[in-house]
Amino acid sequence: MNPLLLSHYTATSCLGRGLDAMLAALRGQRGGLVPCDFERAELDTWIGRVDGVNDVAMRAGLQDYDCRNNRLAQLGLEQDGFAAHVAAAVARYGAHRVGVFIGTSTSGILETEQAYRTRDPQSGALAPGFHYAETHNPYSVAAFVRAYCALRGPATAISSACSSGAKVFGSARRMIEAGLIDSAVVGGVDSLCLTTLYGFNSLELLSRQPCRPFDAARDGISIGEAAAFALLERLPADQAPAADAVLLLGVGESSDAHHMSSPHPQGLGARSAIEQALATAGLTPADIGYINLHGTATPSNDAAEGRALAALFNATPCSSTKGATGHTLGAAGALEAVAAALALRERFIPAGVNTTRPDLELGVNYVLQSRDADIDAVLSNSFGFGGTNCSLVLGRGSGPAAGRVPSRAR
Template sequence: MNPILLSHYTATSCLGRGLDAMLAALRGQRGGLAPCDFERADLDTWIGKVDGVDDVAMRADLQDYDCRNNRLAQLGLEQDGFSARVAQAVARYGASRIGIFIGTSTSGILETEQAYRTRDPQSGALAPGFHYAETHNPYSVAAFVRAYCALRGPATAISSACSSGAKVFGSARRMIEAGLIDAAVVGGVDSLCLTTLYGFNSLELLSRQPCRPFDVARDGISIGEAAAFALLERLPADEAPGDDAVMLLGVGESSDAHHMSSPHPQGRGARAAIEQALATAGLAPHDIGYINLHGTATPSNDAAESRAIAALFDATPCSSTKGATGHTLGAAGALEAVAAALALRHRFIPAGVNTTQPDPVLGTNYVLESRDADLRAVLSNSFGFGGTNCSLVFGRVPFVHTPRKNPR
């Protein structure tokens, strides 16, 4: 595939608002998880909550979209001058030539939870101010971003569980390469809600402490929330990108459909996605300098991913940023794409926060201390329920594949 430029990107999570906060936390090995204090959630677990979401004032013309998920989306769009950069892209291409691709898992379901608690006691009718289409509907966040940025291009929401925020890159890339659009706003937005917290609790997947990906004592996930966005554009024909420019080089997707919630134990679907991402990037495993693992911190998920990694890579440094941010579900792929972009741009490998004793059985080169590294290409994995897998390869340009002298 032709490289696609990430001309601008931003992320808001429990690590803070914007790139500076995220970069400082990743370099400083600081996490943002805290004991669960989400309203009405009486659970012994830790969460990654974004401060100030409830205080966000929706724009007057977008009041029908008012819900926690879209407030979080607006908060994210306001960071790092992102919406202004989108406006500049509109001036270059036109509003109808910019697509919108947003990943989410539960969208604004919290609004529906609240609406059902305030039903009319006699008729059971929901309050007249409840707007399902603009809040709970999975497409609502894509529609909100489209309206907020005054875009008129094709828009879609992708809800493929925890791979949603990564798959948007593949959808955008296909439409750009087909000539249907010139640029795309991609991202992932997922917010805390009782359905998610109690749902994962019922599956016995929540840890009672901050999650520890790939640790010998890992015992479950910590749920977080986030809004992360990137502006994708073709490489400009009349100028070379700077040395710190980040490109989308490869995309791989697979669906192993092994089980509704468990990955294939040998990581076959994950391996297929990784292999496809490398092939579309025209790279070999040894070209990858760092792997941002899906790394949820559940025993089975980490084990399956480690088998896929071991089958393809030879001691490539890797870590999961979910120990710092929690698992942001439908937003995770986009949030971790931004983490990968920061690692490339600032030339460092982020440590796996909270992990203290990597499980030797998994056999990975798990990074416990953030360190400088002249990265040229990184891999970011996102694997969801039902075997919906997506791997992304990002790199700096120019990137030239160098054949290995002693192939494995």
């Protein structure tokens, strides 16, 4: 595939608002998980809650979109001058040539939970101020981002469980390569709600302590929330990318459909996605300097991912940033793509927070101390329920693959 430029990117999570907060936390090996204090959630677990979401006032004219998920999206768009950079892209290409591709899993379902609690006791009717289409509907966050940024290009929401925030990169790439758009706002937004917290609790997948990806004693996930965005653009034809530019080099997607909620035990679907991502990037496993693992901290998921990696890589440094942020579900792929972009831009490998004793049986080189490293390409994995898998390869502008177009993608 032709490399695409991540000209701007931003992330808001329990680590803080914007890139500076995220970078400081990852370099300093600090997590943002806290004991669960989410409203009406009486659960013995830890969560990655974003502070101040309830205080966000929706922009004038967009009040019908008011829900926790879209407030979080607006908060994210306001960081690092991201919305202004999108406006500059509109000035360059035109509003009809900038697309929107947003991943989410539960969207604004919290708004529906609250609406049911206040429904009419006699008729069961929901409150008249409840706007399903603009809040709970999975497309609402894509519609909100499109409206907030005054875009007129194609817009879609991707809801493929925990691969959603990564798959948006593949959808946008196909639209750009087809010539339908010149640029795309891609990202993932997912917010805390009772449906998610109690749903994972019913599956017995919540840990009672901050999650420990790839640890020998790992025992479940910590759920977080996040809004992460990137602006994808074609590389200028008449100039080489800057050395520290971050490029989307490869995308791999697969669906192994092994089980509704468990991955293939040998990680065959994950391996297929990784192989495709490397092939479209024109790289080999030896070219990857760091792997941002899906790393949910459940026994079966980490084991399956470990087997997929062991079949392809030889001691490549890796870690899961979910130990710091929690599992942000439909936003995870986008949030972790931003983490990978920061690792490339700043040339460092982030440690896996909370993990103290990596499971040696998984056969991966799990990093316990953040360190500087001359890395030119990073792999970021995102795998979801139902066997929906996506892997991304990002690289530096100075890397060997920056100007390479594999023959199979011509």
